[in-house]
Amino acid sequence: MISIEKLTKSYRLKDGRHYVFRDLDLHFPEGANIGIIGPNGAGKSTFLRLLGGIDYPDRGRIRTDKSFSWPLGLQGGFVRHMTGRGNCRMICNLYGLGREVIKEKLELVKTLSGIGHYFEEPVQTYSSGMSGRLGFALSMAFDFDYFLIDEITSVGDAHFKKLAKEALEAKALSSKVIMVSHSMADLRRFCDLGVLIKDGKLTVYEDLDEAITHYLPEKPKITTIAASGPERDLQGLFLDDVEISRSMNSLWQEVEALLLSINQKLALPNFRIEENKAGFYAQLGTVYNQLNDLKKAVQFHLKALTFNPDFVPSLQQLVSLYEQLGRKEDKKQTLEKLGRVAPGNPQYLTEKAKENLAAENREEALRLLEILLDNHPENPEAQSLKAKILFEQNHAEAALHVQANLLKTNPETPAFYLQLGKFLAALGRYKESLMAEWKAASIGLSFPEKKYQMACRTLENLDRSLTF
Amino acid sequence: MNGENVKPVTIRRQSPWQIQCSVIFGVFNRELANRFGRFSLGYLWAPLEPLLYIAVLSAIRMQVASGPIAGIDPVVFFASGVLPFILFQIVQITSLSCVESNVGLFNYQRVKPADIFAARFLLEVLIVLTVALLLFPSLYLLGMEFALNDFLYLLGVTVLFLMFVAGMGLICTVLGPFWNESKKILPNVIRPFFFISGIFFPLADIPPELRDKLTWNPLLHALELFRHAAFEGYQLSPEASLNFLFWSALISLTTGLVVYRLCRLKIVTSGTIK
Numbered sequence: 016m017i018s019i020e021k022l023t024k025s026y027r028l029k030d031g032r033h034y035v036f037r038d039l040d041l042h043f044p045e046g047a048n049i050g051i052i053g054p055n056g057a058g059k060s061t062f063l064r065l066l067g068g069i070d071y072p073d074r075g076r077i078r079t080d081k082s083f084s085w086p087l088g089l090q091g092g093f094v095r096h097m098t099g100r101g102n103c104r105m106i107c108n109l110y111g112l113g114r115e116v117i118k119e120k121l122e123l124v125k126t127l128s129g130i131g132h133y134f135e136e137p138v139q140t141y142s143s144g145m146s147g148r149l150g151f152a153l154s155m156a157f158d159f160d161y162f163l164i165d166e167i168t169s170v171g172d173a174h175f176k177k178l179a180k181e182a183l184e185a186k187a188l189s190s191k192v193i194m195v196s197h198s199m200a201d202l203r204r205f206c207d208l209g210v211l212i213k214d215g216k217l218t219v220y221e222d223l224d225e226a227i228t229h230y231l232p233e234k235p236k237i238t239t240i241a242a243s244g245p246e247r248d249l250q251g252l253f254l255d256d257v258e259i260s261r262s263m264n265s266l267w268q269e270v271e272a273l274l275l276s277i278n279q280k281l282a283l284p285n286f287r288i289e290e291n292k293a294g295f296y297a298q299l300g301t302v303y304n305q306l307n308d309l310k311k312a313v314q315f316h317l318k319a320l321t322f323n324p325d326f327v328p329s330l331q332q333l334v335s336l337y338e339q340l341g342r343k344e345d346k347k348q349t350l351e352k353l354g355r356v357a358p359g360n361p362q363y364l365t366e367k368a369k370e371n372l373a374a375e376n377r378e379e380a381l382r383l384l385e386i387l388l389d390n391h392p393e394n395p396e397a398q399s400l401k402a403k404i405l406f407e408q409n410h411a412e413a414a415l416h417v418q419a420n421l422l423k424t425n426p427e428t429p430a431f432y433l434q435l436g437k438f439l440a441a442l443g444r445y446k447e448s449l450m451a452e453w454k455a456a457s458i459g460l461s462f463p464e465k466k467y468q469m470a471c472r473t474l475e476n477l478d479r480s481l482t483f
Numbered sequence: 484m485n486g487e488n489v490k491p492v493t494i495r496r497q498s499p500w501q502i503q504c505s506v507i508f509g510v511f512n513r514e515l516a517n518r519f520g521r522f523s524l525g526y527l528w529a530p531l532e533p534l535l536y537i538a539v540l541s542a543i544r545m546q547v548a549s550g551p552i553a554g555i556d557p558v559v560f561f562a563s564g565v566l567p568f569i570l571f572q573i574v575q576i577t578s579l580s581c582v583e584s585n586v587g588l589f590n591y592q593r594v595k596p597a598d599i600f601a602a603r604f605l606l607e608v609l610i611v612l613t614v615a616l617l618l619f620p621s622l623y624l625l626g627m628e629f630a631l632n633d634f635l636y637l638l639g640v641t642v643l644f645l646m647f648v649a650g651m652g653l654i655c656t657v658l659g660p661f662w663n664e665s666k667k668i669l670p671n672v673i674r675p676f677f678f679i680s681g682i683f684f685p686l687a688d689i690p691p692e693l694r695d696k697l698t699w700n701p702l703l704h705a706l707e708l709f710r711h712a713a714f715e716g717y718q719l720s721p722e723a724s725l726n727f728l729f730w731s732a733l734i735s736l737t738t739g740l741v742v743y744r745l746c747r748l749k750i751v752t753s754g755t756i757k
Binding site (some may be wrong): 067068069070071083085086092093094095096097101104105106107108109110111 | 497501502504505506508509510512513516517585587588589590591592593594748751752
């Protein structure tokens with residue numbers, strides 16, 4: 016049973032008292048996984064902290080006979096100068112586990128968190144994702160009635176998400192989750208019941224989807240295109256027969272919401288970027304690149320360069336952006352600058368090799384690539400280019416070898432499979448060539464979603480670091 | 484909970500007392516690592532500070548005079564003053580940052596500022612006790628003569644002194660988060676007490692008309708009574724009063740507990756301070 020009685024919680028801010036909740040009365044149904052949604056700053060995390068008993072209301076109370084985990088958030092409640100193992104041992108001690116049990120649990124935690132040898136390093140060397148994952152893995156060592164999850168599922172890769180889901184499902188009989196997330200996909204994956212926190216009000220919906228539709232009332236525009244103006248040009252082209260997956264749809268909604276939030280904040284006169292400014296704009300540029308808006312991408316990368324003229328990531332991306340936009344002169348200048356700032360930069364060397372290749376200077380191109388591959392043996396572009404040159408020099412076997420190796424470490428780029436297909440065909444292996452092409456096409460199917468996921472994750476971070 | 488579905492849950496198997504012990508044990512281990520783990524000399528670091536004080540005081544004393552102080556050897560005299568004082572000082576100063584330096588730990592519902600305080604207090608007491616148990620026998624073996632006067636009396640004074648220190652420490656635990664500047668000011672307030680708490684002179688050596696101006700200080704009483712209880716032949720000043728120490732300890736501890744009880748939620752609640 017969790018019931019909330021006359022709960023009031025406020026913060027004292029510079030311009031007076033700000034109420035998060037006022038006289039809240041609520042009763043949660045038994046045994047449900049609860050997903051909490053709401054706009055930033057609506058009090059979702061505060062609500063979790065109140066439930067977890069680590070923050071206190073001004074008035075009112077929460078009555079419950081359940082045990083709650085600590086809120087599993089990005090920060091993870093760790094002592095920064097202690098190692099991951101030391102922290103986990105301490106927390107096991109806090110919860111009174113015996114010495115033998117702790118030893119056993121620590122190994123499980125190490126495996127589940129997937130942070131590898133970082134487990135023996137101080138927590139201050141972790142990224143926020145790593146400490147979040149460690150916190151989650153550690154909490155799985157205990158049998159809480161409710162796990163309070165604050166945005167944690169958004170930090171892991173697909174592998175971690177899968178493990179996390181399995182770990183939670185293994186506990187599904189005894190434990191439930193109460194989860195805050197901006198990712199509607201994650202909420203749908205874990206929760207049955209939806210709670211919307213908005214404007215100091217908390218509404219419980221028996222069905223999660225109902226809560227989501229109340230939160231995001233607008234239907235995605237992509238499904239409601241009117242047949243007029245430029246839209247008529249698109250009619251019958253693709254939008255009718257491509258069935259956009261449900262997760263893609265919600266991903267798209269998130270990206271749109273985040274973009275809106277960031278743009279609104281950027282339009283404010285007094286916005287503040289809580290990190291490296293050049294890095295912020297460069298990341299935003301990268302996102303627009305992922306969303307195929309090349310012009311905006313260029314614009315933001317140039318903005319990044321106004322804060323740090325030698326910012327290598329932006330220079331790199333600008334080179335390929337100018338290439339795609341056909342702005343030869345700009346590309347040349349940017350490339351020269353990149354060469355000045357970072358002479359050993361992989362992309363610089365690759366581009367130089369390409370130039371040489373275009374001028375039929377194969378030996379020189381190959382020499383540059385070898386230098387590059389000596390320092391960065393894994394660089395995919397360089398490997399691919401090297402394979403291409405080898406192929407043109409009629410060493411199809413060698414080219415195939417390089418390309419196959421490349422694909423083992425980079426199995427997700429369709430273009431690499433297409434190139435492999437050409438090499439195979441040159442060797443008379445037509446059937447395999449066809450299969451490589453087919454593989455490229457099938458990877459290509461999930462490519463937009465992956466790009467969007469990456470963009471979404473970056474946008475979440477950017478949104479968080481932008482304040483006013 | 485419904486009867487037959489009750490699964491043994493790790494979290495609830497413990498009684499409140501067990502929980503309290505687990506938490507203090509957990510925090511204690513962390514504080515131990517925190518205090519010693521960061522310096523390469525490790526465990527040697529703790530006795531070094533008091534020993535340095537004692538050595539310097541003894542050296543100065545040897546330059547200006549010889550013979551016993553108030554009936555006991557000067558080194559023993561200084562040692563018995565410096566150790567309790569350092570305990571008092573370090574408990575107050577570390578208590579100020581109990582909340583601030585452990586924000587991460589309050590993420591766990593079980594951990595409250597009092598647990599951190601208790602663990603730190605316990606650790607400091609154990610350190611000073613260990614140093615004392617090593618130092619005094621060593622001094623004896625080095626040829627300084629002293630004999631134990633009254634063990635029960637010593638135990639009583641120790642308990643009262645620890646009550647006094649703990650009470651003040653609890654007040655500091657609450658004061659720290661409420662008043663940020665206290666972390667800068669308080670160490671400077673405590674430092675002069677080094678000179679007026681009878682660490683390097685006995686109360687009996689002060690002219691009687693000046694004694695009234697010093698006897699409000701419970702530390703002075705504690706140190707005098709410590710020496711009286713510990714060493715045979717110590718010339719106790721008549722102003723030193725066990726009664727005064729008793730009431731100071733009681734008031735200090737009561738105030739500390741009441742203040743903590745009243746503010747325990749506020750110091751970890753978001754949005755009430757700053």
